Amino acid sequence: MPPASDLTAHTGYWLRMVSNAVSQDFARKVADEGVTVAEWSFMRALYDADAMAPSALAEKMGMTKGAISKLADRLLGKGLITRADNPGDKRAHTLSLTGAGRSKVPILAALADKNDAEYFGILPTEEREMLHRLLRTLADRRGLKTIPVD
Amino acid sequence: MPPASDLTAHTGYWLRMVSNAVSQDFARKVADEGVTVAEWSFMRALYDADAMAPSALAEKMGMTKGAISKLADRLLGKGLITRADNPGDKRAHTLSLTGAGRSKVPILAALADKNDAEYFGILPTEEREMLHRLLRTLADRRGLKTIPVD
DNA sequence: TATTGTTATACTCTATAACTATA
DNA sequence: TATAGTTATAGAGTATAACAATA
Numbered sequence: 001m002p003p004a005s006d007l008t009a010h011t012g013y014w015l016r017m018v019s020n021a022v023s024q025d026f027a028r029k030v031a032d033e034g035v036t037v038a039e040w041s042f043m044r045a046l047y048d049a050d051a052m053a054p055s056a057l058a059e060k061m062g063m064t065k066g067a068i069s070k071l072a073d074r075l076l077g078k079g080l081i082t083r084a085d086n087p088g089d090k091r092a093h094t095l096s097l098t099g100a101g102r103s104k105v106p107i108l109a110a111l112a113d114k115n116d117a118e119y120f121g122i123l124p125t126e127e128r129e130m131l132h133r134l135l136r137t138l139a140d141r142r143g144l145k146t147i148p149v150d
Numbered sequence: 151m152p153p154a155s156d157l158t159a160h161t162g163y164w165l166r167m168v169s170n171a172v173s174q175d176f177a178r179k180v181a182d183e184g185v186t187v188a189e190w191s192f193m194r195a196l197y198d199a200d201a202m203a204p205s206a207l208a209e210k211m212g213m214t215k216g217a218i219s220k221l222a223d224r225l226l227g228k229g230l231i232t233r234a235d236n237p238g239d240k241r242a243h244t245l246s247l248t249g250a251g252r253s254k255v256p257i258l259a260a261l262a263d264k265n266d267a268e269y270f271g272i273l274p275t276e277e278r279e280m281l282h283r284l285l286r287t288l289a290d291r292r293g294l295k296t297i298p299v300d
Numbered sequence: 301t302a303t304t305g306t307t308a309t310a311c312t313c314t315a316t317a318a319c320t321a322t323a
Numbered sequence: 324t325a326t327a328g329t330t331a332t333a334g335a336g337t338a339t340a341a342c343a344a345t346a
Contacts, residue, residue: 007191109153112160112162130284134277204304215305239304
């Protein structure tokens with residue numbers, strides 16, 4: 001039998017295992033608030049800007065325009081965002097948080113804080129900061145910048 | 151506007167960003183060999199055992215029986231595994247790699263090696279080992295053990 | 301009755317591309 | 324023609340549950 005390297009020899013294997021666990025736990029937390037992780041990222045992006053064009057959100061989140069439209073439809077249905085015409089360019093739209101959506105963001109942000117503390121709080125401060133720094137270094141070197149969604 | 155903690159303050163944010171990038175690059179590599187990451191994990195698990203029951207694979211991969219059935223159907227269609235009846239228990243089946251499937255595993259394993267080197271090779275050895283160790287610590291403390299699929 | 305496995309249904313995310321309206 | 328956005332379609336993953344066959 002030809003050698004096939006042990007899966008667990010790969011750093012990527014452990015990275016995915018831990019990342020999936022953290023994300024799945026976070027997904028369960030925000031599901032209790034009625035949103036998905038993608039919807040949370042979407043709302044968080046809108047929170048800092050009064051209004052954004054779908055194309056700007058697509059760029060920021062590394063998603064296609066089609067994916068943004070579908071996500072926006074769901075958030076519209078939940079009453080968390082509004083869609084408005086752009087007076088200057090009749091092709092363009094702008095998306096904004098509703099009052100309900102805006103007041104939900106800090107609640108979701110608190111869940112993100114809690115999730116981070118649960119997972120990484122078990123490490124000594126020094127190691128936790130080391131991990132954070134190493135991950136940021138890898139993201140920087142690779143030029144990663146879009147908000148991770150899944 | 152109530153405060154909403156900065157996304158980038160969360161270690162989980164960077165973990166997910168780096169993990170997604172590593173996984174997506176790996177997905178592209180194995181796609182050139184005609185398989186998905188889930189299919190690769192499935193084949194890698196079968197490589198160490200001559201034959202496995204779908205239920206055993208479900209347990210090992212943290213997937214439901216239904217998901218395993220669907221995955222097995224696709225791998226059967228690609229001629230990479232076979233499904234056989236179990237003589238001892240007529241309800242049970244066993245899944246095994248075909249010759250084609252078995253010879254593809256080392257090729258895919260080499261792609262995993264390459265992907266890991268591309269992503270983590272930019273770190274000094276000491277930091278790379280530190281990252282690996284921190285991730286394993288987190289996985290251990292959380293009792294994580296199923297093969298990450300997505 | 302409980303268990304093994306398959307099948308059905310539904311939802312999320314992703315990607316591509318066709319399409320509408322406007323520039 | 325090009326651009327902004329929506330809509331359609333399809334594939335992959337996940338979860339729940341209904342189902343058939345066997346124990």
